[in-house]
Amino acid sequence: MGIEEITGRVARDLEHLKQFTATPGDGCTRLPFTKEARDAVNFLTETMKEAGLTVHEDAAGNVIGVLEGEDTQAPCVMMGSHYDSVINGGDFDGIAGVVCGIEVARQLKENGIKPKRNFVVVGFCDEEGMRFGTGYFGSGAMLGNRDVEYCKHYKDTDGISIYDAMKGYGLDPEKIQDAKWPEGSIGQFLEAHIEQGPVLDAENIELGLVDCIVGIQRYMVTVHGRADHAGTTPMDMRLDAVDAATKVISKIADWAREKADGTVATTGYINTVPGGMNIVAEKVEFTVDIRSSKNENINDIANRIRAALDREVKAMGGSYEIDTKLVITPVALSEEMLQIMEDDCKERGYSYKRMPSGAGHDALEIGQVIPTVMLFVPSKEGRSHCPVEFTKYSDFAKATVIMTGLAEKLLTR
Known part of the structure; x- marks a missing residue:
């Protein structure tokens, strides 16, 4: 043939x-x-x-x-x-x-x-x-x-x-x-x-x-805060879910870069609720996709994300949850x-x-x-x-x- x-x-x-x-x-x-x-x-x-x-x-x-x-x-x-x-x-x-x-x-x-x-x-x-x-x-x-x-x-x-x-x-x-x-x-x-x-x-x-x-690990993270007026609520009295979530999200890519061996981490989806320009967000959902040929790298980044969420959400006064979508070595x-x-x-x-x-x-x-x-x-x-x-x-x-x-x-x- x-x-x-x-x-x-x-x-x-x-x-x-x-x-x-x-x-x-x-x-x-x-x-x-x-x-x-x-x-x-x-x-x-x-x-x-x-x-x-x-x-x-x-x-x-x-x-x-x-x-x-x-x-x-x-x-x-x-x-x-x-x-x-x-x-x-x-x-x-x-x-x-x-x-x-x-x-x-x-x-x-x-x-x-x-x-x-x-x-x-x-x-x-x-x-x-x-x-x-x-x-x-x-x-x-x-x-x-x-x-x-x-x-x-x-x-x-x-x-x-x-x-x-x-x-x-x-x-x-x-x-x-x-x-x-x-x-x-x-x-x-x-x-x-x-x-x-x-x-x-x-x-x-x-x-x-x-x-x-x-290997790949995928997560959906939900950060819970409180909806408030964007103009009348002082910064030190807010439970701003976006503020807490983005402080964690901003670090994820750098944690992958630190590995310097092809490890990658991506936040590909972010959703704020209620999503108004003049409303402090009461909820933020975001995804994390972590990939590496070394499983210890994936686990390390996942653990850092949890630790950062613990820290930032506690400081904000809200709560969070992580839904594991995929874990494959x-x-x-x-x-x-x-x-x-x-x-x-x-x-x-x-x-x-x-x-x-x-x-x-x-x-x-x-x-x-x-x-x-x-x-x-x-x-x-x-x-x-x-x-x-x-x-x-x-x-x-x-x-x-x-x-x-x-x-x-x-x-x-």
């Missing part, structure tokens, strides 16, 4: 998927448990079937295609990524990895490979966490890390819980545990993904072999699989480099317990999570060739 034909098939599938967005002409908005998600799953289902896979949707909304091997009970080789997006995101983040997985299945069949165990392609539901402020819903459910209480706890900005959203989507949240795969049933996990950063594009390198994915990826891909890149003359991932992926969740590897393709100018996100289809094609080689070795030994 020539690289041109592979490129054409990847391009055809991704071009078709572009239409499933709630914001036509302004990037991809495909939030979980929406019409756009359902349309994408329906298309992926038909595409998987056309590729010769047996397809079903699980209790978490993951779409799963199986290319059966000789021993269907043996630990499978799984490949996939997510089909959801952020708001006004790009057309390749996540979904390209699902398309690449389907393409690998095609190439395995065309190459006449007789797998000894199943090759499984997955389109995961809600990796981004954009709607409910969480993340890795489908991949977490596959590992048994999501339950009914989880689904009831997390809600979107309209107050709709994951539980209710699932029911409206046609799933039964009471059966979420049915999405769990038995321990030992997944042998290896593979994920192709756009880099979402500028390194490969700037250095004109074709493929990135990911050797580590950073850094993961080192499989050296054995990295070496197989590196050898194949050399043999085919593809340029490559080993590199970490500063973004979280389904591979981060699954890699906590299962041997995992990732392959990056370049993102033009490093742009992602925005409408101008772009990767050449031929780069995806090269990734599928390398991933097919890896899958073949894993499936036939």
Whole structure:
């Protein structure tokens, strides 16, 4: 199979998927448990079937295609990524990895490979966490890390819980545990993904072999004060939630810079209540996202935030609470699989480099317990999570060739 034909098939599938967005002409908005998600799953289902896979949707909304091997009970080789997006995101983040997985299945069949165990392609539901402020819903459910209480706890900005959203989507949240795969049933996990950063594009390198994915902790912090008149309330008599919250927020980025090893911390959302220009705020909500390849760095910043909140809120006279949205530790990826891909890149003359991932992926969740590897393709100018996100289809094609080689070795030994 020539690289041109592979490129054409990847391009055809991704071009078709572009239409499933709630914001036509302004990037991809495909939030979980929406019409756009359902349309994408329906298309992926038909595409998987056309590729010769047996397809079903699980209790978490993951779409799963199986290319059966000789021993269907043996630990499978799984490949996939997510089909959801952020708001006004790009057309390749996540979904390209699902398309690449389907393409690998095609190439395995065309190459006449007789797998000894199943090759499984997955389109995961809600990796981004954009709607409910969480993340890795489908991949977490596959590992048994999501339950009914989880689904009831997390809600979107309209107050709709994951539980209710699932029911409206046609799933039964009471059966979420049915999405769990038995321990030992997944042998290896593979994920192709756009880099979402500028390194490969700037250095004109074709493929990135990911050797580590950073850990992530996410929090929603709520600081409670008291609403008062902005003109008539003296400064020393205020319970100003904004004053207390911003004294903490202003330090967070510097605490990350102190680490000087790629650790990052972000406050991406701030909301004041009641939000009037002439009212002292009675409440401030803000998010914190901390990422590092070293878990001790993440924990240190999280602890500093708590200590600073204790200090500033006590001085102000109010109170605060922290809702933990996500805690996931850094993961080192499989050296054995990295070496197989590196050898194949050399043999085919593809340029490559080993590199970490500063973004979280389904591979981060699954890699906590299962041997995992990732392959990056370049993102033009490093742009992602925005409408101008772009990767050449031929780069995806090269990734599928390398991933097919890896899958073949894993499936036939």
